[in-house]
Amino acid sequence: MSNGNMFHLTFTGAVLLVSTLVIIMVWPISTRSRWNPSGRHCYVTGGSSGLGLALAILLTKRGADVSIVARNEENLQKALTQLEAHRANPNQILRAYSFSLGSQEAASEALEAACVPHGGQTPDAVFLCAGKSTPGFFIEQTEESMRKGMDDSYWLAAWSAMVASKRMVRTRTEGKIVFVSSILGYFGLVGYSTYSPGKHAIRGLAETLRQELLLYSIDVHIYMPVTMFTPGYEEENRVKPELTLKLEESDGGLTSEKAAEGLYEGVKKGEFHITDTFIANLFRTNTRGSSPFGSNVLKDLLFGFIGTIGLTLWRRDVDKQVVNHRRAHSEYLASKSILKPE
Template sequence: MLTSKKWDPRGKHCYVTGGSAGLGLALAILLTRKGADVSIVARHKGRLGKALELMEAERQTPNQVLRSFSCSLNDATEAWDALEAACKAHGGRCPDAIFLCAGTSTPGFFVEESEESLRRGMDNTYWAGAWTALAAAKRMVRHKAKGKIVFVSSVLAYMSIIGYASYSPGKFALRGLAETLRSELLLYPIDVHIFFPGTIYSPGYENENKTKPKVTLKIEETDDGLHPEQAAAVLLKGVQKDYFHISPDFIGNVFRTTTKGATPLNNVLIDWVYALIGWIALPVWRWTVDKAVKEHRKEHAAYLEERGFFQEDVVGTNGHVEASPGA
């Protein structure tokens, strides 16, 4: 560990999903500034064009290859085609690193979710990462290429709270996939990493707050979030240090070390300190969260009553109610 060479993105092809905004865009700009060839992938062509302009402003050498590709990443075929197009721009060579930053959150109460909204939640969290990871792993193995697959999960995959029933399950699933692939891809020269950020002040965060229940906002009001540039720097630093689980802040590291299972430690001494703090502090944190939820019962009941939730003709025979802004 003391003599290992730090991973350097300079001259390498880095493939970034969700690269048109938020963490993905910040990471793409950072990688460009570090001298990497960068391919960004997202759904919205207009935002991709603006993102590419920002990346061009950070170009370090005339021969850096900076490209964008538009596709729906929660569709397996489109995810495969986008990766193939990015490889074609590099003579068919696999990307050296796949950064899976795509994902969105639409918070709300579980009792107001529907089959459609829950499936959409998994599409926008788990499948938006899993399909690209599958395409990348197949390609890397077939080409006997060395590479990295970097997942972006959430601190909500270490624990979850009220309001994230359509979001956290997909992030937990990404953690399960990453831990499986960390083991399986030891068969090949492919490294796996997974990032667990908390709040990131991005357009996606602003959008999710439109539907986020008031009680969730209250629980999160003391959360010190990160700007996308800060989160991107922590993510890249963790990859360069060859960390498997990457956490960006104190509370993330406390949750990481108390829920790590059999995953590798990042630093033996420091991680044990984090774990000791968690053993003492997390029961108190859990008590405050439970208290906030219980105190919200009366207001929540009034909210459901106002929305007609208890009326059978509104709820419907299948018990489904479309998700909407929470009270």
């Protein structure tokens, strides 16, 4: 056999091997049926503003029965009015419930109340959008603020996820539980010592439940958004350290509506880790561990390669900015009487 024929056979074999591997990787994802919320009961925590409200409106437009839960009754009623304005048909059940969700008992009461108009049936999808961030330097924190940081991020999601999963299993409901973490669930940043740990914890819970709830045919998803321009974001900016604001200057961010679309598209496609921006895709593919690939495996591999180089350079630049801020930070600490005079 000539060298030319040998090369041709070797090349053909390599192409067939690569093609087969690609088909094996992509086929289970590309054949998934797309989720449709029409006629399904969707339960949304944090549904009176920001991402929760934007998502509730999107689901309402697509024909879902929507229950929103939040603490402020006045804001809930305003939100419910907006849902009514976007109903797709007169048969949709749209309800609002005022609960704090800060304990297992409260989370259970909220979920049970939302089931009543549906004949006691468990929601088909539970979206855990409630959460809050209060930025600040770690050395300024107290035991109370540290605990509150976990309460406002991790526990708000964990309690509702627990009561929802128990009810789904008990009623044999093959539903969905959708967590909302943050891009700060992939890495840490100055000023988020009370927030980022909770978002990492949500990721850990979602990773565990994704596998465990396979026992009951319950799907788990987690959305990892970048900065979202919400009322909560405006509030946190009022107390955010100057250094943190500077590091976030290049972060374009998303509107609540755009983020809701990204979350919805990810759930519809059956993705586990849902990311909808270039930077979030870089972090996802470089920190995914054994998590499933997204809906486009080859695209994920490309993001992974770019991120290996790009994120290393990005981190080096961020660390340099932090070091260069030492003098200004010392002056800040002195003004707060935290740093002893020399």
